[in-house]
Amino acid sequence: MxxxxxxxxxxxxxxxxxxxxxxxxxxxxxxxxxxxxxxxxxxxxxxxxxxxxxxxxxxSPDPRGILRPRELRVSRSLRKVVARFEVRVDSDFRGVVEACAAPDRDGRWITPEIVDAYVQLHEAGWAHSVETWLDGELVGGLYGVAIGGLFAGESMFHHERDASKVALVGLRDLLITDGDPRRLVDVQWQTPHLATLGVREVPRDEYLAILPTVLSAPLPACWA
Structure with missing residues (x-):
């Protein structure tokens, strides 16, 4: 822990x-x-x-985009491709963050200072990556902050089609393993794409009201 x-x-x-x-x-x-x-x-x-x-x-967005893990919508086509990839956890945290910070990405906001800060947070045990690998190469993933039952997603990337979505499925599986219903994925802002995956918006006051309950849940076993 x-x-x-x-x-x-x-x-x-x-x-x-x-x-x-x-x-x-x-x-x-x-x-x-x-x-x-x-x-x-x-x-x-x-x-x-x-x-x-x-x-x-x-x-602290108002409204806030949130996803209850069991509400993730996994399409039939996505279910078919999940088996193509190997899902790993925390095997290359810096690699995931640096891929999310790639200079050629539209809307890039992750600076070298942010990369270093979250690597330090990872080394302290509070930031984690869920990664998708194909033929021994890192091809997609996401990273965020895990405290109690909260996973605050920061960014995701893919070099192969659906690789980031498969990482999200992998995150979902980690968060529902023990059946604790308090867990929550914070995605900050809802987008049309995230809405198709089950992300919904709640007022900031509602998010802040449920946050203590979310934080009171235990960390998933792999991070505890």
Missing amino acids: PTPPPSTPWDFALDRVPPGEDLIGIGADLDVATLFEAYTVGVFPMGIGDQGAEPIGWW
């Missing part, structure tokens, strides 16, 4: 953020303690400069 870091000196003060405002603050740092506490209160970082450059912005 990873050890929670000491408290951060930063105050995210969500009670002072008006409804509908996604950006809740600017500044602070990307230390392990800061990141850990941010996720436990419903906040995550993303730079507000060009392609995610500084300054660091802290975000």
